[in-house]
Amino acid sequence: MKGKKLSVFCLVLAFVFALPLFALARDIAPVVSRDWLEKNLNDSKLVIVDIRKVEEYKEGNIPNSINVFYGTWAVKKKGLDNELPEDDDLFDVIGSAGIKAGSHVVVVGKIDTVADQVNLTRVAWTLIYGGIENVAILDGGFNKWKEAKKPISTATVKSKAGTYQGKTNKSLFATKDYVISKIGKANIIDTRMPDFFFGVSKLDFVERAGHVKGAVALPSPWIFAKDGTFKSKEDLEAMAAGVIGKDMSKESITYCDTGRLCSGWWFVLREMLGYIDVKSYDGSSQEYAKDPNAPMVKYTWQ
Amino acid sequence: MISGISAGLLKGHRFVKRDEGKTCALCHGGRVYPEYTGEYGGTPDVHYQKGMQCMDCHKKAEFHGDGKAYASRQERKDRPVCTNCHPAGQEKTEKAKSAHTTHAGKLSCAGCHASGQYRNCYDCHAGKGATSKPAFILGRNPRDKNMITTLRVIPTVRDTFKAAGIKMEHFDLLPNYWDTVPHNIKKRTERTRSCDVCHVDKEVFLTKEKLIPGGSKANEGLIYTPKSIKQ
Numbered sequence: 001m002k003g004k005k006l007s008v009f010c011l012v013l014a015f016v017f018a019l020p021l022f023a024l025a026r027d028i029a030p031v032v033s034r035d036w037l038e039k040n041l042n043d044s045k046l047v048i049v050d051i052r053k054v055e056e057y058k059e060g061n062i063p064n065s066i067n068v069f070y071g072t073w074a075v076k077k078k079g080l081d082n083e084l085p086e087d088d089d090l091f092d093v094i095g096s097a098g099i100k101a102g103s104h105v106v107v108v109g110k111i112d113t114v115a116d117q118v119n120l121t122r123v124a125w126t127l128i129y130g131g132i133e134n135v136a137i138l139d140g141g142f143n144k145w146k147e148a149k150k151p152i153s154t155a156t157v158k159s160k161a162g163t164y165q166g167k168t169n170k171s172l173f174a175t176k177d178y179v180i181s182k183i184g185k186a187n188i189i190d191t192r193m194p195d196f197f198f199g200v201s202k203l204d205f206v207e208r209a210g211h212v213k214g215a216v217a218l219p220s221p222w223i224f225a226k227d228g229t230f231k232s233k234e235d236l237e238a239m240a241a242g243v244i245g246k247d248m249s250k251e252s253i254t255y256c257d258t259g260r261l262c263s264g265w266w267f268v269l270r271e272m273l274g275y276i277d278v279k280s281y282d283g284s285s286q287e288y289a290k291d292p293n294a295p296m297v298k299y300t301w302q
Numbered sequence: 303m304i305s306g307i308s309a310g311l312l313k314g315h316r317f318v319k320r321d322e323g324k325t326c327a328l329c330h331g332g333r334v335y336p337e338y339t340g341e342y343g344g345t346p347d348v349h350y351q352k353g354m355q356c357m358d359c360h361k362k363a364e365f366h367g368d369g370k371a372y373a374s375r376q377e378r379k380d381r382p383v384c385t386n387c388h389p390a391g392q393e394k395t396e397k398a399k400s401a402h403t404t405h406a407g408k409l410s411c412a413g414c415h416a417s418g419q420y421r422n423c424y425d426c427h428a429g430k431g432a433t434s435k436p437a438f439i440l441g442r443n444p445r446d447k448n449m450i451t452t453l454r455v456i457p458t459v460r461d462t463f464k465a466a467g468i469k470m471e472h473f474d475l476l477p478n479y480w481d482t483v484p485h486n487i488k489k490r491t492e493r494t495r496s497c498d499v500c501h502v503d504k505e506v507f508l509t510k511e512k513l514i515p516g517g518s519k520a521n522e523g524l525i526y527t528p529k530s531i532k533q
Contacts, residue, residue: 053339054353055323071340072351076418081343089490093351156353 028104030124030271031230032136034148037062037106041151047099047159051109051123052142062108062138062145063153068097070109070119073126074260080286081258082122087168090130095164099127104134111141111228114221115260121220121267122260125280128271129173131166137267140229172266174253174279176288183214183295186251187244191220191262192285199298203257208289210298212255217301218243220256220264236268240275248275255281255288322356330356333421338485343436344418347487376445384411384487401494410451410481413440417488423457424514440500441508441524443481450526453508454482459516474519479508501531 029036040046041064048065050057057067072093077083085093099105107123110116120137127135138145146152179188190211195201197217199210211217222239225231244252252275254262259282270278281288288294327335333342340346349359359382372378390406393399405414419436443449460473493499499506504527513521 053323054350054355055321057353059321067353069339069346069351071346075345076343086490089488092489096352 026271027134028106028136030136030267031139032106033139034145034150037138037145038150043104045102045104046106047097047103048106048108048138049097049099049123050142051107051119056110058154058156060146060152060154061157062142063151063155064157065108065153066097066157066159068093070123073123080283082260083282084126084129084173090126090168091164091166094127094130094132094166096159096161098159098161099132099164100162101131101164101166102134103132104136105132106136106138108138108145109141111143111224114224116141117224117228118220118261118264122263124267124271125172125263129169131168135271137230140227143228171277172270172279174255174281176281176283176291176294178279179212179253179255179281179288180294182251182253183212186253188212188215189218189244189252189254189262189265190215191218191254191256191265193219193221196257198301203285206257206285206289208296208298210296212288213295213297214302215255216243218265220261223264223268230268230272233272237273240265240269240273249277251277251279253279253281255284257285258282259284259286320357326356334485337420340486342421344420344486345488347417347485348489349487384415398494408448408450410443410449410483412452412483412487413450414493415487415489415491416452416484417486417491420452420454420482420484420486422455424455438506439479439508439512440506440526441479442526444477444479444520444524445481447523450528451481452484453479453524454484455514456480459514460518461516476518477520477524478514478517479521479524497531500528504528 037048041048041062046064048062050061050065050067051070051073052067053069054067057065061067073085074082075085075089084090105127107120107127109120109123111120120141124135124137140147174182182188190197193201194217196203196209197211197215197219202209218239223231223236230236244250252269254264254266254269256262259280262280262282262284266278266280269275289296323335336342337344338347338350340350361380363380364378375381390402391399393402401414416438419438421434422437422439423434437455439453439455440450441453443451443453456478458478460470463470493506507527508521508525509527510522510525
């Protein structure tokens with residue numbers, strides 16, 4: 001009897017330790033290099049999605065890449081920017097891009113500004129939410145690809161459009177009510193710059209300055225090095241651990257002003273570092289601060 | 303200063319490689335182009351999402367003409383029409399088929415498929431400068447009152463030319479709202495998803511209360527209140 005109890009305990013323990021591995025059940029790395037992409041350009045499983053404007057794509061693109069502009073993946077809904085498309089619209093976009101459930105997707109874009117950089121993580125979040133697990137980002141985007149004199153095409157590639165009927169991963173998504181219910185329980189991560197967190201700066205469309213009560217500050221612009229590439233995994237790991245600790249199973253929710261910037265730390269925490277339960281609140285401050293009953297604080301780092 | 307036009311003009315008669323984002327958008331960059339790409343606060347037109355640009359729909363005959371001087375672009379019969387590429391009867395769902403049959407000849411395609419707010423100009427030439435803001439307006443087409451369509455505010459008010467000593471005595475003959483096709487078309491919109499948006503809520507329609515202050519009396523003729531759906 002004692003032996004049986006021990007076996008069950010060992011099984012449970014093994015399952016708990018294996019959880020991060022399930023969460024990271026990827027076939028490709030979350031961030032891929034220019035050399036890796038060049039070697040894999042003709043991989044039949046690979047779909048390279050260029051999210052720049054149509055005009056920019058036509059001027060020069062990575063061979064075999066298809067163009068699906070950023071605005072397709074993050075839409076305006078009910079007065080809120082950067083919202084998830086409705087499920088049927090999202091599935092249409094994924095299907096018409098020729099992406100299948102088992103595809104390996106590499107997202108490519110510009111890295112000129114922080115907004116450009118987090119456009120990449122925002123599209124990755126949307127694809128993973130849409131049921132595509134193997135989504136990677138090209139480190140340094142098209143800028144570094146071009147700088148490295150990698151092959152460039154001016155052909156417009158027609159995708160192998162099909163029908164995609166996936167299942168959205170609701171566990172990656174938080175609503176306003178959900179965020180409020182998790183105050184004091186989950187890591188709520190404000191990914192805006194510190195002056196916005198503290199409440200001395202505010203965008204016009206955000207009704208109240210400050211941050212969600214109990215949130216911690218971990219700005220997404222700090223994920224990237226000055227040249228627009230991702231900082232090293234060690235640096236990112238240390239930054240995350242310094243703010244939310246090393247408990248990989250504790251729930252985390254990222255937010256920002258509109259739901260774009262917050263995808264940066266969402267991507268790093270879940271896809272690169274292996275935090276298991278990470279959600280993104282795409283309504284973010286644009287929605288949250290409108291509700292006078294939603295708890296917010298300012299002029300404090302707490 | 304014309305709102306939205308900020309890219310400058312083509313240098314002389316210098317021809318460049320076709321690039322609608324530069325060439326067409328120089329003049330149409332205030333309203334149409336940013337609506338099309340989604341950069342005017344909305345979402346990209348479905349045709350832009352598919353990689354299409356201006357000249358995929360607007361063929362060269364529209365630009366070069368056919369030798370005849372037309373009084374208005376409305377007289378041209380070869381302008382882009384949705385049903386040229388999407389003819390009735392090819393719908394994939396019964397819901398779409400039924401909606402198209404029911405509204406044929408009564409409602410423009412954009413009435414349902416324009417995805418959201420588009421730029422409208424208010425207060426222009428009213429002695430206090432120009433302001434533009436997004437809005438979505440459905441009402442009767444002033445060119446065909448039996449057709450309901452998307453309307454755009456044309457910024458001329460009663461005292462537009464007051465400073466020049468022009469009274470505009472016939473101001474009330476023409477409305478301030480004209481039919482428009484916003485370039486922000488989507489397969490699905492809130493109106494294609496639910497009949498109630500038009501037939502119960504009715505918030506997207508022009509009403510007497512929404513008319514621009516001091517506007518033409520002809521504006522009232524464009525007001526349309528949809529009926530409830532008979533079960």
